[in-house]
Amino acid sequence: xxxxxxxxxxxxxxxxxxxxxxxxxxxxxxxxxxxxxxxxxxxxxxxxxxxxxxxxxxxxxxxxxxxxxxxxxxxxxxxxxxxxxxxxxxxxxxxxxxxxxxxxxxxxxxxxxxxx
Amino acid sequence: xxxxxxxxxxxxxxxxxxxxxxxxxxxxxxxxxxxxxxxxxxxxxxxxxxxxxxxxxxxxxxxxxxxxxxxxxxxxxxxxxxxxxxxxxxxxxxxxxxxxxxxxxxxxxxxxxx
Numbered sequence: 001x002x003x004x005x006x007x008x009x010x011x012x013x014x015x016x017x018x019x020x021x022x023x024x025x026x027x028x029x030x031x032x033x034x035x036x037x038x039x040x041x042x043x044x045x046x047x048x049x050x051x052x053x054x055x056x057x058x059x060x061x062x063x064x065x066x067x068x069x070x071x072x073x074x075x076x077x078x079x080x081x082x083x084x085x086x087x088x089x090x091x092x093x094x095x096x097x098x099x100x101x102x103x104x105x106x107x108x109x110x111x112x113x114x115x116x
Numbered sequence: 117x118x119x120x121x122x123x124x125x126x127x128x129x130x131x132x133x134x135x136x137x138x139x140x141x142x143x144x145x146x147x148x149x150x151x152x153x154x155x156x157x158x159x160x161x162x163x164x165x166x167x168x169x170x171x172x173x174x175x176x177x178x179x180x181x182x183x184x185x186x187x188x189x190x191x192x193x194x195x196x197x198x199x200x201x202x203x204x205x206x207x208x209x210x211x212x213x214x215x216x217x218x219x220x221x222x223x224x225x226x227x228x229x230x
Contacts, residue, residue, distance in 0.1 A: 004158075035218065043204055045159075045221040091158055101172035102210075103149065104219065106158030 003027065004094050006107035013082055014115050021077045021110045023092030029053075031097040034068065034075045035104065039089045048090075051075065079112075087114045120209050122222035129197050129229050137192040137225045139207030147171070147211065148190040149219065150182060153204040165190055194227075202229045 005024045013019050036048040051068050059066045063080045089111045093104040121140045141148050147166045151159035161174035165184035179195040208219035
């Protein structure tokens with residue numbers, strides 16, 4: 001069963017537009033962690049944010065913000081005033097406490113294209 | 117603080133051959149996880165090593181094996197390569213059993229099996 005779903009395969013916007021990347025997850029654990037990673041063309045996965053299941057406060061970091069809603073099992077990522085450098089593939093991932101090794105379960109990714 | 121480094125960056129192998137991929141973990145991290153990322157897909161967990169012992173394995177056949185050394189660096193070995201093994205192989209280091217910390221990834225090894 002798919003545990004992390006990123007329904008948007010590809011999004012294309014013009015620079016300075018706001019864009020939201022969706023992530024829906026599924027877990028039976030009450031304690032879990034959610035992550036967003038960015039993967040530029042170079043291939044390296046760059047950590048953006050971690051959120052634990054007990055902290056539903058939204059977070060803002062510069063132009064980036066995250067909306068975590070347990071009621072809808074969603075952890076969406078918004079980029080405000082997008083820039084060309086934001087172009088990359090973005091992955092949402094889940095880590096369940098019931099798995100002692102905290103392995104990451106990944107969505108399929110959303111390719112974000114920011115046009116100048 | 118050194119980051120996670122992987123070698124080689126690119127590799128071409130023939131079907132049936134064996135390959136070894138290497139990973140140096142970030143300073144202070146004692147856990148290494150390996151992921152396979154096929155083109156256009158999210159990473160898939162292969163296995164994890166913690167203090168030189170395998171600590172969990174994903175849905176990969178036994179021809180995928182690994183090692184972790186006392187300095188916490190790691191190797192991924194794949195025997196009897198198949199065409200479907202062509203992928204980006206990513207190594208991640210982290211502090212063990214602390215789900216509230218992020219994993220730091222290397223730049224990956226792009227393996228092509230022909």
